[in-house]
Amino acid sequence: MYQYDGFDQEFVRQRSAQFRDQVKRRLSGALSEAEFKPLRLMNGVYLELHAYLLRVAIPYGTLSSQQLKRLAMIGRKWDRGYGHFTTRQNIQFNWPKLEDIPDMLDSLAEVEMHAIQTSGACIRNVTADQFSGVAKDEIEDPRPWAEIIRQWSSLHPEFTFLPRKFKVSITGSSEDRAAIKVHDIGLALKKNDHGDIGFEVMVGGGQGRTPMLAQTIRDFLPKSEILPYLEAIMRVYNQFGRRDNKYKARIKILVHETGIEKLRSLVEAEYEALRASFIDLPQAEVSRIQNFFTAPPYQNLEDQEALLNQQAQQNTGFGQWLQANRTGHKQPGYAVVTISLKPIGGIPGDISSDQMDYVADLSERYGFGEIRVTHEQNLVLPDIRQDQLFDLYQDLVSQGLATANAGLISDIISCPGMDYCALATARSIPIAQALSRRFEDITSQQNIGPLKIKISGCINACGHHHVGHIGILGLERKGEEHYQLSLGGHAGFEASIGKIVGPSFKEHQIVDAVETVVQTYLDLRTEDEIFLDTYRRLGDTPFKEALYAAA
Amino acid sequence: MQLLKKDQGLIEETWVHCTDLEPLPVSENIIVGYGRWLNEQETLLKRNGLLGLELPNDVSPADISDKLDHLSLILLDFPAFNDGRAYSQAQLLRNRYGFKGELRASGHVLRDQLAFMARCGIDCFELPLHAPAQEWSKAFSDFSNMYQGAADGFATIAQKRHLDQTGAE
Structure with missing residues (x-):
């Protein structure tokens, strides 16, 4: 997975320092709550019914075991020993004190995490298919592109006070597991007739009080053009999106009222005009980011269906879990495992700090120390050897994490x-x-x-x-x-x-x-x-x- | 109101803001509204003294792009801090149309927006009367490096990462 270099590290530390100063000004009374509100919202801090809430970004739902352990520690130290995974692959802490939040952010920065743009009228955390990189039906891994978009959108000076929040989601498979059509922009990597891979760009999806499905604005966009094209869409939206009524301010309303044809011509014209001055990402930078997402050191294994069938027959619970929570892996002999955070009678998406630590340990013991978060509020262990599935299952059972309901009616x-x-x-x-x-x-x-x-x-x-x-x-x-x-x-x-x-x-x-x-x-x-x-x-x-x- | 210039600190106002009805001063530097600009353009372009224009945030910079040589200042409007249309106007004026004069942010200008505005090419800011200008100026240096290219022309983080390989500036 992606690892910060000195630039990324400095950036999140400076953001954290900036927020610490903003909190200091609020606590001293130099800022009123009204003045402070837009500042805290830019950094994922909401004021809810009973307390402040901190929403932490998990870019495209990818976590290292070290990061998950840090989230566990944060939950224990500054919250009530748990966290809540959201429908945008983020995690929320429900009970932090405002004066503690700067320390929480510093602690996150130590493990290359932040809360930047998890709220506010800006480009939100980019989400992606939770099975990216391991899915059998994948055309291309979307994670490098999600990371490229994450960096480009972080404190973008022009698009930080948009008409309304803006959500981007991306998939690289033939099945959409990221709900891209209900995002402001949905991106799907696909192959054209010449065998080239590019993006289908969809725009104007969203839910809220006026649900709409995204429509295709560009059927095939060469991958290298994604940032300037996104910039063109954002600029058109920033100028023409409605600001008179917050309920009509999302880009879906602009698409609906303008019509996709007209909007397309506006975006394409802006795109042509901005190409000249847009600073393209150096190809070396695209390669640098892609190199973080190469396959982990898999062993040469064979599929173990006979063994799994036998184990499933001996243990009905395992059989049921296997059927619901296991997904095919592109690498023979491996499986993708969904850990349901929907125990019967439990709170969807909630997980205790102890369970977070345990899952992080499992990801190290059985996988390559990586965990994914799904928009359906579950966790995923992406690289599990099929011959170790039964052992993993038993470990999960011991912590109440083996509910065999992924994709079923109680996976709510x-x-x-x-x-x-x-x-x-x-x-x-x-x-x-x-x-x-x-x-x-x-x-x-x-x-x-x-x-x-x-x-x-x-x-x-x-x-x-x-x-x-x-x-x-x-x-x-x-x-x-x-x-x-x-x-x-x-x-x-x-x-x-x-x-x-x-x-x-x-x-x-x-x-x-x-x-x-x-x-x-x-x-x-x-x-x-x-x-x-x-x-x-x-x-x-x-x-x-x-x-x-x-x- | 105070005026903060990005690289100079607080400056004195040297411009006269003309309402639509006032007679035009003979030779002073003036800022006029967009209505007057549309109605009296010929007179405005002929007079002595520098000309500034208050650009409403729903007017496309393309509409004035052929007259930019006559303008020395463009006043951009932020009617509320969260109405961000003028950020795009600033980027377009600088990057696409090459405007070299002063871009001044007016309206609901907050300390925590200054850096974004500066990145989009705005170089002068109307601050509330009692705002501690020196304190606010620190906002320009909250971040050492940024990910996106913008009108300020600074090299992006991606460019800096590959300085050695590409020889780019």
């Missing part, structure tokens, strides 16, 4: 909701916990098959409910929490926005309602059909009838 995305968040209109964590308990049995979860439930505690949609196969949105009406159910959403290349199925449900009804939807699917599915397929084939009518006919 949930925002923090009203338990923490100042914007929330309803609680989302308790709903996730209740659903997880209702569908507890792994055998029946596997019978239900791949099904993504996503829960947001307000219209801002941090819990991605618009793209949940089953989406749940928590709202407040007359002092009471209500939950709106939508069906048929999906993140991926074949993305779709879920459709609200009917009147909302009260808290005590929502879990039953989800169960009714699932039962309806089980009754109607044809062989091999996952929930989304059945919904797409039949539409929402049978689900509506099942949910509301009796009422």
Whole structure:
């Protein structure tokens, strides 16, 4: 993975020193909260319902074991012994004291981490496919490009006060695991007819109160042109994005109101004009960054299906875990393992400091000391020998980290909701916990098959409910929490926005309602059909009838 | 209000801000609004004294690019600290249209924005009356190196990394 050189190290240290001075001015009263707010937001510090929150960037979801151990230490020393992984591959600490945050940032800087641009109306942390570099279906590893974009966007002087926040996500595989179509810019590496690899550039995706899917603005962009092209899009957005209404300020609204054709001509014209003065990345720099992402020293191994089958037969739990949490690896004899942070009845994305240390140790013992964070709030060990999967599984079991539900109905995305968040209109964590308990049995979860439930505690949609196969949105009406159910959403290349199925449900009804939807699917599915397929084939009518006919 | 020039510290105001209705002073250096610029361009270009223009942040620099030789100062507007359109205007004026005169930031200018503004080519800043200017000036040197190329023309971190190999400056 990427390692800082002296320039990167100096940069994060200077940023940390700058923030320390800003905090000092705030604590001395030289800055009011109103003046301090934009400064702390530029550095991932929110003021939530009960405390400050620090959001730490995990660029494209990649962590070293040393970094994960540092996050564990930070959770222990300055928080309450845990952290929360978010839908943007970041980690949040929920209980820091403002006066401690500069020390936390210094501590992060020591392990090449920071909180730069994890909030604010700027280019946010760049996310990527969590299986980058190891996926079987990969066209090209997107991580070097994500790192190049991370550096370019860090304190970009022109794009730090945009109309609204700006999220970029990137994938290099034939399957989109990074939800790129619901990002302001989605980048997909692909091969053209001549066999060259370049980017398909998509723009204008987003969730929030006006969910939209990104549209293609450039079908094929040579890789070397990515930074000037991004700069052109950002400049057009900075000039023409709406600033009169914060709810209409994202680039998706500009795309929608301007039309993709017109916007494309604006961007292409700006791109032509800026090429002359744009300082291209030296090719040596691209190579330097790519060299950090070469394959680790794999051994020459063969696939171990016979062994794994035998172990799975002897241990049902292992078999179930293998089926759900193991993904194919491009290197024979290896596997990619998802560590579910969705224990039955647990809080999605939460992990204790002790568990963080343990996972970091496992990544060293079984892998090459690397861990990934997924936008679905789980962790990944990318390089596990197949003949060591059973040992790893048993170690995970000992720490409550072996829930065999990756991609299944209890692998729920949930925002923090009203338990923490100042914007929330309803609680989302308790709903996730209740659903997880209702569908507890792994055998029946596997019978239900791949099904993504996503829960947001307000219209801002941090819990991605618009793209949940089953989406749940928590709202407040007359002092009471209500939950709106939508069906048929999906993140991926074949993305779709879920459709609200009917009147909302009260808290005590929502879990039953989800169960009714699932039962309806089980009754109607044809062989091999996952929930989304059945919904797409039949539409929402049978689900509506099942949910509301009796009422 | 005080005026901070990036490399000089506090400076005295030598420009007269003319409203749209005032008669034009005979020979002083003046800054006029965009409306007056559009309506009285011929008169403005003929008079003695230097000319400055207040550019609203929704006007494209392309619209004045052929008249830049006549302008010695462009006042960029930051109606609120988080309205960042003028950063793009500054970059375009410097990088694309080669404007060499003074670019002055006006409006909601905060200490923690000064470095971003300077990188985009703004070289003069209107500070609130009681702002400690010397303290604020430190903001220019918060960072030794930056990742992006910008109107300030400084070498990027990537360029510096490969100085030896490429022989670039």
